[in-house]
Amino acid sequence: MLILLNLLSGVALLVWGSHIVRTGILRVLGADLRRVLSRSTDSRFKAFGAGVAVTSLVQSSNATAVILTSFAAQGLLPLASGLAIMLGADVGTALMARILTLDLSWLSPILVLVGVPLFLSRKQTRAGQVGRTAIGLGLILLALHLIVEAVQPMMQGAGVRVMFGALTGDTLLDALVGAAFAMISYSSLAAVLLTATLASSGVISLKVALCLVIGANLGSGLLALTGTLAQNAAARRLALGSLAFKLAGAFLILPFTSLLASGLPMLISLPREAVVGFHLIYNTLRCLACVPLIDPVARFCYRVLPDRPDPNGELRSLHLDVAALPTPTLALANAAREVLRIGDIVRTMLDNVADLIHRNDLQKARETARLDDDVDYLYAAVKDYLSRISREQLDETDSRRWTDIISLTINLEHAGDIIERIVADIEEKKISHRLSFSEEGLGELDDLHARLVSNLQLGLSVFLNNDLGCAELLLAEKERFRDLERAYSYKHLDRLAGQTVRSIETSALHLDMLSDMKRLNSLFCSTAYPVLDAAGALHDTRLRKRTLDAIHVATE
Incomplete structure (x- = not known):
């Protein structure tokens, strides 16, 4: 025996x-x-x-x-x-x-x-x-x-010969x-x-x-x-x-x-x-x-085994391969690709918001709100996938990558919720009353929207490539966006004081959109912090920013 x-x-x-x-x-x-x-x-x-x-x-x-x-x-x-x-x-x-x-x-x-x-x-x-x-x-x-x-x-045993005799x-x-x-x-x-x-x-x-x-x-x-x-x-x-x-x-x-x-x-x-x-x-x-x-x-x-169309037409994750879970490096790469797909959906939602700012399109507003369900579905799928990766098997680099992926996933899900709220406000306060923004207000919203799209793309690039130069640029763009949002809020108040009719009609929506866009921009720019922190450049970047602000104030 x-x-x-x-x-x-x-x-x-x-x-x-x-x-x-x-x-x-x-x-x-x-x-x-x-x-x-x-x-x-x-x-x-x-x-x-x-x-x-x-x-x-x-x-x-x-x-x-x-x-x-x-x-x-x-x-x-x-x-x-x-x-x-x-x-x-x-x-x-x-x-x-x-x-x-x-x-x-x-x-x-x-x-x-x-x-x-x-x-x-x-x-x-x-x-x-x-x-x-x-x-x-x-x-x-x-x-x-x-x-x-x-x-x-x-x-030497007869039992063995019998066992293998079969x-x-x-x-x-x-x-x-x-x-x-x-x-x-x-x-x-x-x-x-x-x-x-x-x-x-x-x-x-x-x-x-x-x-x-x-x-x-x-x-x-x-x-x-x-x-x-x-x-x-x-x-x-x-x-x-x-x-x-x-x-x-x-x-x-x-x-x-x-x-x-x-x-x-x-x-x-x-x-x-x-x-x-x-x-x-x-x-x-x-x-x-x-x-x-x-x-x-x-x-x-x-x-x-022919290809069969999905009868439900539901969105499905493309890159979250369960078979790769025992190999954390492969699983993290799969999760990162799926997060980039969430970023593409958020980009589509932002593009639709640009159209809704200019035109009162109820069907597009409702389609944009529905896209948030896709974001929520993929967010849940990525979160579940990451939770199934053994943290004990991750080295220091993979642990940081795990944290970066889950952080970006959460931020993009929050961004989807904010855009859904923006669309709901547009539908309630603009489309239903057939209103439109003033020419000046429209220009300000278009400017901030273009910067939002650019910073989203730059943020996803920083997440993908961990480029220090792009991370520093992204942090600078965040500060610039904040300054513009404050300046555009003051300009809107000036138009209200001047009794601009369209500004008065859309005032609540306009100010809410400026605030929501600033929050969106903060979420998109958050990918810069892990890269700067890993390079030890976060403190230097903030110190340089404060110094430049002080010089700017002193020279005014």
Whole structure:
């Protein structure tokens, strides 16, 4: 019993090590890997090579599939290019299996010895995640060594032979067992490494090992497909196409496993090397042969899973991919893109306000008020998405980014509410009474509106790029806006004193709009403060502003 527990614990350690390596690499290079994959769509073979390279790093075709299906769901990746990358990912997994089965037992203690202090001392940094990856690699190598030691005494027991005896007759059953293990362990790589180790110890025959390897490939395809069930048709088409390639390869090769099992030892004598070599050769030949079939398979996937229009026509978040949540860097990038989408809706609302200032359009006023519901929906979606990101896994930089994203989300939601109130006031106090602003008042509102739009765009740019110069400019624009709002309020009071009829009729609305615009501008300019504060320039900027104000007052 103890020997069996040792084997199972070795398998669990192998799975856990694979998980640690995958998450560590994604946290260090997640955004860069996404960028490489997104820019590899202009050539099939370039896309294929990108899939090989990225999957060799993360050691998991499933992790690559998560990134790709996220791109596909957002409409950022053509199906044909995605299928080419997925084929490359299968080859990348086979390459890593070959490397990890080399005699690297001496490397395991070194990796763990270096990785543990590096990770514990610098958990929330990129260096700490590199240490985490080193620990994972060390655990994988240690697990393989433990599995080899555990199976040696097991071969002496009759119970073990009976247990594995079920994997000696039925080719399809053996393949299904391999698929099941790959799905349970969430790693076809772990399944292949375990199979190679069991074959080298004589626990299973070479034929069974080959069937298990083919089944592990199928399991990774099923994992990708089940992971996209909650996503749209574009993501599911990509996973379906990848699974179709794997099914075709399995059906072609499974009838010949007995022949391969008898002939392969003449080329590769060691069972472990034979299993891993077969895995690499099989995946490479299968994937290269499938590259010319990408277009027909893509058309088949479109027929099986066509795009269907949303019957409700409701707004939906485009970038909040749940599959990216275990990788905080990727999840934060997704949230930032969705926040920029909220900014675009707020910009549309502002443009509509400009029209309502000039024209009494009741339909546009009500459509603008309805847009605030879209802002509220996306605000709730982003807030929920951010709350599901583990704060403990964020380093210092990502923690600041998390705070910046939630702050901007809240500010844009407040901005939507303010614009909705402005529109309601226009509808009640101007449109319903068929009034219009005076020429002077109209010019003032147009000026402040143009500055609002400009500062919104500049604020979103500062949020996206963290540019110090733009942040300082944005803070200066905030002060300038405040001064203009005060000056325009005084001018309006002068027009009231001069008995300007239109100014009298729209006075309450005009002053309320000036005040609301100032609040909007403060919300839009708030993105400058984190950038200035991080650069240590916030105090200097405020001090310089006070000095210039004092000089201005002294010279008047």
